[in-house]
Amino acid sequence: SCHQILLGTGNQGVAAASKSYFSKAVSQVTLPAAALLAAIIRGPIYSPVHHPDRALARRNLVLSLMAHDDKVTRAQALAASKQPLGLHIQSQRDDLAPYFVEEIRQYLEHTYGTAAVHEQGLRVAIKKIRAALGDNSQSPRYVETLSRRGYRFIAPVSSAEPSEVEPAPDANGSAGHAAARQIRWGRWALASAGLLVVASLFFVLDFDGLRVRLMDAVDTQLGIPLPEIHSIAVLPFDNLSQGRDQEYFAEGMTDELTTELSQIGALRVISRTSAMAYKDSHKPLRQIAEELNVDAVVEGAVQKSGNRVRINVQLVDPGTRRNLWAGSYERSLKDVLDLQGDVAEAIARRIRVRLTPQQKQRFQTARSVYPPAQEAYLRGRYLFDQRNKEDAPRSTQYFRKAIELDPQYAAAYAGLAESLLFQSYLGVASPGQVMPEARAAARRALSLDSSLAEAYTALGAVEVSYDWKWDSGARNLNRGMELNPSDPFAQFFFAIYLNALGRAQESVVHARRAVQLDPVSFFANRSLASMLYFARQYDAALAQLQLSAKLQENHPVVDNWVSWIYEKQHLRDQAVRADLRALSFGHEPAVNVDFYRAAYARGGWRAYWEARIQRMLPRGDNPYTAYALGVSYARLGDSANAFHWLNRAVDEHCLYVVFLKVDPKLDPVRSDPRFQALLRRLNLPQ
Secondary structure: OHHHHHHOOHHHHHHHOOHHHHHHHHHHOOOOHHHHHHHHHHOOEEOOOOOHHHHOOOOOOOOOOOOOOOOOOHHHHHHHHOOOOOOOOOOOOOOOOOOOOOOOOOOOOOOOOOOOOOHHHHHHHHHHHHHHHOOOOOOOOOEEEEOOOEEEEOOOOOOOOHHHOOOOOOOOOOHHHHHHHHHHHHHHHHHHHHHHHHHHHHHHHOHHHHHHHHHHHHHHHHOOOOOOOOEEEEOOOEEOOOOHHHHHHHHHHHHHHHHHHHOOOOOEEOOHHHHHHHOOOOOOHHHHHHHHOOOEEEEEEEEEEOOEEEEEEEEEEOOOOEEEEEEEEEEEHHHHHHHHHHHHHHHHHHOOOOOOHHHHHHHHOOOOOOHHHHHHHHHHHHHHOOOOOOHHHHHHHHHHHHHHHOOOOHHHHHHHHHHHHHHHHOOOOOHHHHHHHHHHHHHHHHHHOOOOHHHHHHHHHHHHHHHOOHHHHHHHHHHHHHHOOOOHHHHHHHHHHHHHOOOHHHHHHHHHHHHHHOOOOHHHHHHHHHHHHHOOOHHHHHHHHHHHHHHOOOOHHHHHHHHHHHHHOOOHHHHHHHHHHHHHHOOOOHHHHHHHHHHHHHHHHHHHHHHHHHHHHHHOOOHHHHHHHHHHHHHOOOHHHHHHHHHHHHHOOOHHHHHOOOOHHHHHHOOOHHHHHHHHHOOOOO
16 A cells, blocks of 8 residues: 555656655654665666676665664664564665665765665665565566666656645745745645554454455456456465574465365365475466466465564466466564464455364464464474475474473474374384374364364374374374365375275375375376376376476385386386386495395396395394395295295384285285285284
């Protein structure tokens, strides 16, 4: 509202407006950045790196904007920059005194010597301006970046009528009349600014859904239909906090809003894992939406200052780049969950999604957190979302720290359960080392918050993968999917449950659903390929693995599955080549790889697997190696050793044993009575 009023008068109006009017109006609405916008309209603002001569000219930004009075002291300006309210833009040059540049009256009334804004300071200033306007560099609507030049204002601006702008007094004009006009203008400006503040408060704070109702009314009046929105992606929020070490906080806020929206059953919400692939992306919004297969995207920026957090967020139609909704929210850190709930509820209201009574109650229930515990939790979530062996144990440490700081923090227990669970799946720890603690953490989370979807999913995953409590595991996984229909991991673990019962074709349906929710995730796409393999859809599985390889090159797991597919298709040369690639990518010693290759050249398929078994046996105490040894002996027709090692895998609760009923590699021993005995050990129906 502020920038439209100030800039809607056009170039002449902005140039003619008095210094008094501009500074007071801007300070009233806590948006001193409007002066920079006025400078850009005069613009472009040239980069001091590429155009040092023009960066010193009168028509350009001279110093960063922090206060509304050119007589402000350095100490006062620095203090103002630390206030959580308003938009303060500061120089990255510590040796430059910050000033508010009143870009009025002959474009700039003041120029501060030959000092030019530092390049980094200018970039930070432009970034904050875009955040305030809900703009972005990939699809600009207001401020456009000119490569190796600077920035320019691109929104349409109409010129003011001559009668709207009071002419400046000439040299012979009356000083009294000029002073009177200045006083009248100042009074009008103050009154207008006051009304603007009141209107802005109602609009920004969205009293009783006022903002959404006003936007709906405007759209109806203008005959602009609201697009059908059934799917959405929350793109990574920009970090406007001081320091790169706050990236975890911006990503955590993105994650929290994604989680809040995911609980709306009528809306398909893309997983944060896939959305994060577009961090710092220069792709157009339309292309991003097409790749994620969504109807709308949410963009935003986060700024943390002291114990306050501010989020600027907007909902955009990627096809037309039309801003469907925008809002700015500020809370103390302890109330950040309420902030996320307010944003999610406002978005749901704007796209006219019907909320269930339970969803409304969750959004409207006051929820507070202990800020130090939440910081540890967000750092843990940031590391957990990297999905790699190095960061998984570190995420566990942060979740434990969050619990230590706040023993009643349900989400931290759920995060701990998920982190421990995935350490087992990544092979960082054996199931026996982590699964009992994961089970206990999930149960503790549910005792503190019975509506926590991720806790139900984690508990169900432990019961299916480790405890083999099929009925209880299915109930908890189903409850997790009911509370969060957009969680791809709940779909993945339910697919595992179906495979354990021998329902491989049904598992593919849930694996495909996981990919829909997490479309550019390597894990989701590779998991779908494995479910297709268990369903014996080998050609489809191979195609899915080829897609997975594009998402993450040279991953050994891809070639493992490719090798097994070629094996079932009786293409042994291709199977061996794929297996050797997997070993090389998995850091198998080169001497071993050469040994296996020579064995195959010398003696064929049997000699190859005898060589592989020889080097695996010393690692037989690993539960995953025990399963691989059982499968390898089954290939060779050695059923005695096959069942010895398969039973060892069951003893160690190896995660792979849940696939006994569907794994094609075990076909040679499936009719053996000892195979039925294995199934009984897992409490599986025969």
